[in-house]
Every structure is written in C-alpha cells, then in structure tokens.
Amino acid sequence: MGRFAIGRIVHGVVVVFCVAIVVFATSRLVGDPVGVILPFEATHEQRAALRHQLGFDRPILEQFGEYITNLARGDFGTSLLQDRPTISIVLEHLPATFELVFAGIALAILIAVPLGVVAAVRPGSLVDRMSVSLSLLGLSVPEFFLGILLILFFAVELGVLPASGKGGIEHLILPALTLALPAVGRLTMIARSSMIDQLGQAYVQTAKAKGIPRWRVVGIHALRNALIPVLTLSGWELMRALAGYAVTVETVFAWPGVGYLAFQAVREQDVFLVQTIVLVVAVLVVFVNVGIDILYRVVDPRIKLG
Amino acid sequence: MSESGHRVPLLEVEKLEVSFFTQHGVVRAVRGTTFDIARGETVGLVGESGSGKSVTSLAILGLIDLPGKITGGDVRWKGSSLLNRAGLKWVKQVRGKELAIVFQDPMTSLNPLFTLRWQIGEVLRHHLGMGRKRAEERVVELLDLVGIPSPRERAKAYPHELSGGQRQRALIAMALACEPELLIADEPTTALDVTIQAQILELIGEIQQRLGLAVLLVTHDLGVVAGVCDRVVVMYGGKIMERGSATDVFQHPGHPYTAGLLRSTPRIDLAQHRMIGIDGSPPNMIDPPPGCPFAPRCPIAFDRCVEPPPFIPAPNGREVACWRAYDT
C-alpha cells in the first residue's frame, strides 16, 4: 500500500505539473488580456505600463518560474476582473459542480447497471433491443441539445421544473439528467456486454450447479465480476464530466459551478482565473483516478496492493 | 441394470434427448441415451469429445439453458421424474445437495472474486441453513477431507492463490459439501497435469469408498475408467454404443467404436501397445442421419448400418448397439 500510494502521488504531481506548463503556455500565447482589462481608447503607454505591472514583458521562462514558485506557496494568482485570489473563486464554485457531477453519474450508474443486467439476462429479447436503442440514442444526442430539449419540455411546455439556476432539488433534476443520459448510453452498453460475457463463464455454471437461486447466480456471482469494467468506465465518465461536460451542462442551465465559471472566465479572458480552474480540475481528475484504483483493489483480489 | 421390481436405482436416464436450437440448425447433442446408477456405484460415461457426455450431465442436473432443450425422454431421481412440473421444482432442491457435479476446468470454475470459504460455505448456508460461522468451520473440514494442506488458512484464500490441482480439490469439496448421494465428475482431470490427474482420481475413489456415494465419471479417456468404474457406458454421436461391466467392456469390446477407443488409449500394462487413433472425425450433430453414427468411420460397416441398430443383449447384462455385435 505504501509503495502504491507514493507512486500515485508522484504520478499525480507530474500530471499536474505538465498541466501547469500547458495552461501557462496557452494562456500566454493566445490572446492579450491587457486589451480586455483596459478600455478600448487606452494609450500605448498605458498598455505597456500594465503589461510591465503584470510581468508580461519579462522573459517567458522567468514568468513561468515565478508562476510555479507562487503555486507552491499556494498563490494561484489574482483574478483580473474580480481582483480576488482566483483560488477562492474556484473553491466557491466547486461544491455546486460536485453536486451536479456526482448526482449525474450516480443517476447514470443506477439506471445503466440494472438495465444492462436485465438486457444481458435475455439477449435478443424486447428489453435487450430497447436497451440497445436507448443507449444509441443517449450516445448520439449532444449534451447541449439534450439540455435544451429537456428545458423546452419540462420547463417551458409542462412548466414543472425550473429551467436554470440553483436552488432546491428540483433545480438539480434537469442538469443532472442532461449529464446522465449520454453516460447511461455508454454504461448500459458496457454493463450489458460485460454481463453477457460473465454469464458465459464456467464459474457461473458452477454457481448454478450449487442449487442457489438464480438471482444469486446473476446478481451476486456474475454481477460482481461484470462490475469491474463498469467501474472503469464510471471513473472515466466522472473525469470527463468534471473536465468537460460540466462546462456545457452548467452553461446551458446557468448552474453556478466551476464549468459555468470557466465559460465566463474564458469569455472575459480572465487568464489567471482560467489557469486556476484548469489546474484545480486536473487535480480533481488525478484524485478520481486514484480513487478508482483503490476501488479496483477492493473489488478484485487478483490486483495486489503495492 | 435389471428391473427386479424392488430395487429402484438412484438415477435413471431414459431415452434422453437434448437438442440445441442454434442459428446454424438443430444440434442433436443427445439422442436417446438410457442408463442408470445404483447407490454407491461408479459408472463411467466414455466417448470422444463432442459425443454428448457433458450435455447428458447437465441435463441430469436440469442445467440445459436456451437455446438448448430437453426434447424427449426422462431423468428420474430416486424413482421420480426431474423433468415434469413437480420435478422441475424438486431438481432445484436436490441440485447441489443430493446431486452434485464437478466440472472440467478448475482454473475457471471458481468465482475469482470470492474466498473459498465464502463460495463453498454458500452451498451450506443455502441448502442446510447453516450460519456463517458454522459454514466456515465445515468448509475447513471439507478442505481437509479433500487433502488441501493447512485448510484453515487456505479457506481464506482466493482461487488465484491456488494451483490447478488444489482448485479442483476445492471444487470437489464444494460438491461434497452437503454429502451428496451422486457425484458427477465431468472430465475432472482433463485440464490437469498427468501426475495431478492420478491424484485427483485417487481422491475421488477414496471419497467414494469413504462416503459411499455413487459416482458418474465422465471422460474421453478409457484408461481413466478402467481402474475405477464398476460399469461403463460408451457414448458416440449422442447415442449409447455399448454398456456393461467395466471388465467385460475392456476385455471384449462389443462395439467397433469401443474397440477403436481402446486401441487409441495409452496403456500402462502393455509396454509394447501401439496407440492407433480412430480414422475420421466425430459426426456433425446438425441433422444427423438416423443410423449408427459411427458407421462412416467404422471398419466393418455394411448396408444395414443406415438403420438404427437396436441394443443387442449379450451375457452379463451387456448391451451393444451394433448390427454386427458378436457376428463372428
């Protein structure tokens, strides 16, 4: 466990460091934040002065060195527009994103696994064919479009759920569903095929021959094995949601999370805020990865700790 | 084998027919097999790969799943059918308890995610209503019975921590958990090293003596059957070719197929024995012709072999399904 943990920490630090390089490079190479901060009619001198003040006129490597040193001290920089530490802004928005992403992925797993299992138990049946079509549908509709469809139907047409913002549980339903449905498609396919695979294994025959009820054969013996690939994909879904889908879904629903914040920060060219968002998300992704690795070791005794 | 009225065999398989309705056609895996097993008896079910031995074993336990179906005949346990409405319920109660099976491949037949004591204990918890603690104690005894060293520690092991031979022992322990009256061993040694094979066979023989259970030993290897079985049933192409006492069948094979099998079996007692395989390959089981399935490969086949041969009784309760049985 010790070596495993140290290895993962080193790996995580390397990943975050690489992300820091990429983030830094892109934010310095693309666009000019000075033009955004200052009014359109600002003079050339004013612009140069601000550039100097922000340190943008120094050699790029020197700037990067300072950036990394500051990071190590916990200084992520100051937002250009809000004039506050970027890290506080990001941390304020994090809980909302967690709420949305965990609700979405949990919902996806809770729908996909039973659906996949039922389909796998009777391959070729009506339920099976329906699950496959549903999965394909979920897969082929983009998040933003799905989100808008759901808003149009439930918020505009029926008027039963709020279209945007954050509040009670009713505000969570549509964005979580939007995040969940494409994941349901992928997870159902994996749950189904992995379950079909497991049901054909010899140990299932042994379990049947024991005389135990069928639900135990399917729901305990085969399912536990079938969940291993589902776990892999769920981790992937969680990472993709944090690092990508959350931006679309939160923006469509004006959900006050890090994704929506990222959208605004990019639009307003708040370079330092964007940098911090990307770094924080990278750290989260690294954490999810480690979490999945630990879960594997809990589920599968064949994977050794260490 | 004789129906003497008062003696009901433990297991009777009568004119059993099993087919698989696949995309490529109907695979007639078992076509009217009949045999029985008395209490405490060891019967060998022998035949080349694909002759329908495993399907017969699974059908006995009620484990034929779609696209497979039992299309005819009967399986009776202690005199009552396991295939009628009441039997389908009953077989669920006796399966794993009175009627147990050990499969061919010990490497894949245990669930990789559970400890031995959980998997073996599950049978005890389910059939005998034991609590977790008692079941675990009993698992240790069972592992000891099947010759697994330091059973208390091994009980906590996962399958991947055991060798193939030990896994097969664990599977035998699982089958023996509820002290069954019949143990079906479906090629229990095929996947194992030669030295381990002998040990597992010895173990089965030993347990059979000790617990007095009946054994159906399924194998493609006549050599395995020779020392162990009281009676032998020889199967080919889903049909029974010959059945009789093991000594009789080995010394005077009545069916050319049995003779061929014997010639292709390595023998330890005859150093000079040359192994000769049977020419040709097993028949395609999709829509096979009604006659003797072995006829196309048989050295002494003649016109009549296109008709299904009846069982021709011979002395000592021996029966041979061949038009030319005892011709000479």
Ligand SMILES: Nc1ncnc2c1ncn2[C@@H]1O[C@H](COP(=O)(O)OP(=O)(O)O)[C@@H](O)[C@H]1O
């Ligand atoms: N699930 C299945 N689907 C289709 N055909 C099967 C199935 N199981 C067995 N068979 C066919 O039934 C025949 C007998 O198989 P089996 O009983 O496994 O032979 P063996 O004597 O080697 O144990 C073979 O032709 C095999 O292909």
Ligand SMILES: [Mg+2]
């Ligand atoms: Mg077989």
